[in-house]
Amino acid sequence: MRDLVAPTSTAPAPKWFVTVGRYTNEKNHERLITAFASVHRRHPEARLLIVGHGPLQESLARLIVRLGLVTVAHITGALSNPFSVMSRADCFVLSSDYEGQPMVLLEASVLDMPIVSTRFATVEDALPEDTIHIVEQDAEALAEGMIAFLDGRVERSHLDSTAYNERAVASFLEALRLPVAARSTPAPALAPATATATATAPTVRAL
Incomplete structure (x- = not known):
């Protein structure tokens, strides 16, 4: 992830925020772009990459132009393997x-990424650890969260995929009132945690 223009020796290195999801109303990328405009005014090194596809792509692109962010905020459209792009960014934002x-x-947590997210019903239980x-x-709140990352106040999230799958299966079997030992085959694992993309990395689903 290199900037379009190489930074001077005194300029801070670009810091990339990335998000992945369909360009639809419920993802509210318009809020993200608006927040990022505020972030970039205070932190010129900030960059934004919005990966996905959907009916709002053109309107989001127009918003980027209107806010004067064309060199620092980018809409990629659909990618065959967004996981590889995520692994090279600095912070995931939802x-x-x-x-x-x-x-x-x-x-994102499999990649040990710092994560900033808006509050919704399922976010607090999305990961086993409160990270x-x-x-x-x-x-405004989203901008402050992104600035918190730039100021070093957002820790990396981490997901132990093996332990996560074991807990998920145990919870499922408990709901069925079956002993965990009744499991006949191991649960399918999430992608192994790695800081770099590989040819076998799973494709991130555009939700």
């Missing part, structure tokens, strides 16, 4: 109004 099971947060930096659902 601006959704609501989610079901936010798998993209699990994928997501959660903010309220408005552009």
Whole structure:
């Protein structure tokens, strides 16, 4: 992830925020872009990458132009393997109004990424550990959360995929009132935690 223009020797290195998701209303990328405009005014080294596809792509691109962010905020469209892009970014940010099971947060934590997310019903239980930096659902709060990362106040999230799968299976079997030993085959594992993308890294689903 290199900047479009190489920084001078005195300029701070670019810091990339990335998000992955469909360009639809519930993902509220408009709020993210608006928040990022505020972040970039205070931290010119900040950069934003929005990975996904969907009906709002053109309107989001127009917003980027209107806010004067064309050299620092980028809409990629659909990518075959967004996981590889995520692994090269500095912080994952989610601006959704609501989610079901936010798998993209699990994928970001497998990469040990710092995560900033808006608050919605399922975000607090998305990861076993309380490592997501959660903010309220408005552009100002989201901007402050992103600045918290730039100021070093957001820790990396980590997911032990083996332990996570074991807990998930145990909870499922408990719901069925079966002993854990009744499991006949191991649960399918999430992608192994790695800081670099590989040819076998799973494709991030655009939720």
